[in-house]
Amino acid sequence: MPASVAIVGTGPSGCYLAQALLKARPDLRVDLIDRLPVPYGLVRYGVAADHQGTKAVTRQFERLFERQGARFIGNLDIGADVTLDDLRGCYDAVVLAAGLSVDRCLQIPGEDLAGVATAGEVIRALNEHPDSKALPPLGRRVVVMGNGNVAIDLVRLLAKSGEELAGTDLGEGPSAWLQSAGVEAIDIIGRSPAAQAKFDPVMVKELHRLAHVRIAVEGAGSTEDAEAQKRLDALAAIDGTTHGDRQLTFRFGLTPLAIEGQDGRVTAARFRDASGVEVTIPCDTVLTAIGFQSCTNLSRDDLLVDALDLDAGVLAAGLYATGWFRRGPRGTIPDNRTDAQVLAARILNDLGETGGKPGLPATEGLVDHAGWKRIDAAELAGARPGRCRRKIADRQTMLEIAQDR
Ligand SMILES: Cc1cc2nc3c(=O)[nH]c(=O)nc-3n(C[C@H](O)[C@H](O)[C@H](O)COP(=O)(O)OP(=O)(O)OC[C@H]3O[C@@H](n4cnc5c(N)ncnc54)[C@H](O)[C@@H]3O)c2cc1C
Numbered sequence: 001m002p003a004s005v006a007i008v009g010t011g012p013s014g015c016y017l018a019q020a021l022l023k024a025r026p027d028l029r030v031d032l033i034d035r036l037p038v039p040y041g042l043v044r045y046g047v048a049a050d051h052q053g054t055k056a057v058t059r060q061f062e063r064l065f066e067r068q069g070a071r072f073i074g075n076l077d078i079g080a081d082v083t084l085d086d087l088r089g090c091y092d093a094v095v096l097a098a099g100l101s102v103d104r105c106l107q108i109p110g111e112d113l114a115g116v117a118t119a120g121e122v123i124r125a126l127n128e129h130p131d132s133k134a135l136p137p138l139g140r141r142v143v144v145m146g147n148g149n150v151a152i153d154l155v156r157l158l159a160k161s162g163e164e165l166a167g168t169d170l171g172e173g174p175s176a177w178l179q180s181a182g183v184e185a186i187d188i189i190g191r192s193p194a195a196q197a198k199f200d201p202v203m204v205k206e207l208h209r210l211a212h213v214r215i216a217v218e219g220a221g222s223t224e225d226a227e228a229q230k231r232l233d234a235l236a237a238i239d240g241t242t243h244g245d246r247q248l249t250f251r252f253g254l255t256p257l258a259i260e261g262q263d264g265r266v267t268a269a270r271f272r273d274a275s276g277v278e279v280t281i282p283c284d285t286v287l288t289a290i291g292f293q294s295c296t297n298l299s300r301d302d303l304l305v306d307a308l309d310l311d312a313g314v315l316a317a318g319l320y321a322t323g324w325f326r327r328g329p330r331g332t333i334p335d336n337r338t339d340a341q342v343l344a345a346r347i348l349n350d351l352g353e354t355g356g357k358p359g360l361p362a363t364e365g366l367v368d369h370a371g372w373k374r375i376d377a378a379e380l381a382g383a384r385p386g387r388c389r390r391k392i393a394d395r396q397t398m399l400e401i402a403q404d405r
Contacts, residue, residue, distance in 0.1 A: 204238060
């Protein structure tokens with residue numbers, strides 16, 4: 001019997017790893033497991049709805065199941081439905097590619113006020129993740145704290161008009177929320193100077209195409225570093241855009257001190273600038289986009305602390321980690337491919353000629369690739385005019401469609 005590998009998580013890191021393993025050893029049994037009934041992790045539930053070109057990477061990942069013989073096992077939460085130890089008992093190698101799903105907090109006073117939400121909460125709700133909360137009311141003035149690509153995604157979506165969202169997979173609820181939000185001003189705040197901001201210059205330049213915004217950049221400063229200069233050039237290219245009335249303002253070097261409120265609701269965000277002066281920005285909503293940490297139902301911290309060789313992705317004999325679960329919340333979809341190729345070589349070397357564990361036994365209630373394709377077909381067929389897909393957000397409905405009931 002060939003060796004068996006379970007990959008926990010079907011986001012880009014899990015998929016790229018499965019591709020690399022099966023390319024080298026087509027005889028392997030490779031099972032891609034996800035807690036959700038649908039695959040592809042943040043490509044489906046994180047990448048912005050108006051970046052459908054980026055989401056097209058799933059066509060490449062589909063070939064894993066259609067041509068390379070990988071199996072999809074959806075609706076199985078490792079750590080909750082099956083313990084990690086039990087899973088390891090069924091496979092010759094287990095890889096944790098479970099990403100990071102919990103938002104980092106600012107840890108400043110006022111974070112629990114109504115009107116403060118995390119980027120993860122909003123993005124999951126915009127992408128109709130089955131575990132998402134309701135989208136929060138926004139008001140006229142929004143402060144976005146954070147200077148990564150996730151913050152820029154949020155700002156771009158909030159600033160777009162209805163026509164600019166054509167061709168996306170945004171659902172009726174999220175579309176109505178974005179269009180009726182009535183946002184007039186968005187302040188994008190970075191703790192670091194602009195030279196150290198985390199966003200990709202291309203993402204910033206894209207804001208120039210927004211049809212209804214005025215853009216101002218305050219305090220971007222200068223740098224000697226060629227790479228950082230690209231970020232400053234991108235900001236300079238959009239500074240002074242005057243395409244409409246919605247005001248976007250980039251501000252840098254502001255350390256968050258507190259979120260202020262009245263009657264339990266946000267009224268302002270308070271910062272200290274580089275020269276020690278306090279700056280208060282009145283606002284109705286604060287969205288924090290400062291990264292992600294930890295993961296559902298797998299004790300990542302313990303596993304990483306005890307790792308045999310974390311740089312190589314080896315947690316213990318026969319147990320590995322990759323993607324955001326190993327590295328933390330850094331890197332784009334293609335960055336996970338590089339990781340995957342290195343780890344695949346290590347796993348194949350460790351497996352050698354050994355093998356023989358049979359994989360998980362078939363169990364009721366799981367979703368296989370045919371079940372996912374039924375969900376996919378129902379979503380594509382249900383697309384309304386101006387949309388490319390109508391996502392099914394309810395887990396039970398997904399399961400019924402997957403099981404063809
Ligand atoms: C909002 C947002 C937008 C982004 N946009 C872009 C973009 O436009 N372009 C780009 O290149 N990169 C983008 N990225 C980065 C990119 O999404 C990541 O690099 C990539 O998704 C990380 O892959 P991963 O497989 O490690 O994790 P994930 O994509 O998070 O996949 C993890 C998978 O594991 C599953 N899982 C979790 N816990 C369990 C468990 N206990 N049992 C079973 N399954 C489990 C999850 O359901 C999920 O499917 C974005 C990231 C975010 C957060």
